Amino acid sequence: NAGVTQTPKFRVLKTGQSMTLLCAQDMNHEYMYWYRQDPGMGLRLIHYSVGEGTTAKGEVPDGYNVSRLKKQNFLLGLESAAPSQTSVYFCASGGVYNEQFFGPGTRLTVL
Amino acid sequence: DAKTTQPPSMDCAEGRAANLPCNHSTISGNEYVYWYRQIHSQGPQYIIHGLKNNETNEMASLIITEDRKSSTLILPHATLRDTAVYYCIALLTGANNLFFGTGTRLTVIP
Numbered sequence: 001n002a003g004v005t006q007t008p009k010f011r012v013l014k015t016g017q018s019m020t021l022l023c024a025q026d027m028n029h030e031y032m033y034w035y036r037q038d039p040g041m042g043l044r045l046i047h048y049s050v051g052e053g054t055t056a057k058g059e060v061p062d063g064y065n066v067s068r069l070k071k072q073n074f075l076l077g078l079e080s081a082a083p084s085q086t087s088v089y090f091c092a093s094g095g096v097y098n099e100q101f102f103g104p105g106t107r108l109t110v111l
Numbered sequence: 112d113a114k115t116t117q118p119p120s121m122d123c124a125e126g127r128a129a130n131l132p133c134n135h136s137t138i139s140g141n142e143y144v145y146w147y148r149q150i151h152s153q154g155p156q157y158i159i160h161g162l163k164n165n166e167t168n169e170m171a172s173l174i175i176t177e178d179r180k181s182s183t184l185i186l187p188h189a190t191l192r193d194t195a196v197y198y199c200i201a202l203l204t205g206a207n208n209l210f211f212g213t214g215t216r217l218t219v220i221p
Contacts (some may be wrong), residue, residue, distance in 0.1 A: 004154075042210070042211035042212055042213065042214075043155065043209065043211050045208045045209070058208060059208060088152075090154050090155070092154075092155075097143070097160060097204055098143075098145075098160075098202065098204050099145070099157045099160060100147075100155075100157060100209060101157060102154030102155045102156065102157075103154055104153065104154050105152075105153070105154050
């Protein structure tokens with residue numbers, strides 16, 4: 001039982017490049033989430049999904065897109081990366097009572 | 112979601128109980144209290160949650176006052192690996208945005 005996994009663990013991009021972060025969970029959770037955490041700050045919700053085929057905007061959705069084509073996967077895309085998107089990105093999946101289980105994070109640097 | 116207030120930092124001797132307080136005086140009747148922790152550079156970890164009854168699991172105990180305006184997370188026998196930032200969050204079940212705030216930085220001292 002791997003829980004929540006994230007790919008890749010680290011990435012460096014140049015301004016304007018695009019990339020996709022992959023989150024996978026094996027707990028059969030309906031809910032999945034993408035957060036970002038800037039140094040010394042709390043987590044901020046980017047997008048979330050309440051089930052396969054659905055997505056919704058969180059607190060800071062601009063510059064990001066998401067897709068949930070399969071229940072176990074939640075993808076976060078950056079179409080044109082900017083230095084302001086340098087952050088640590090955490091994915092989570094949610095249980096019945098909204099307890100959220102987090103992945104190890106992806107550390108993204110945009111130059 | 113109700114605002115929560117926690118002390119910024121606490122120390123605890125290894126092997127002793129760590130009692131982390133949280134005030135949530137504006138909590139509504141159907142908001143749960145959740146506790147998470149984040150060990151340096153790792154993803155947040157769910158610990159426990161409750162509505163009005165005390166709860167216990169393999170990690171911790173959660174004591175909620177009768178008026179639900181405050182709660183205490185208890186780590187019964189703190190270890191060095193419990194050093195982390197602990198977050199208390201009041202949230203409706205089904206709501207989606209965990210607001211972590213600044214939390215309490217717990218340092219377990221050998």
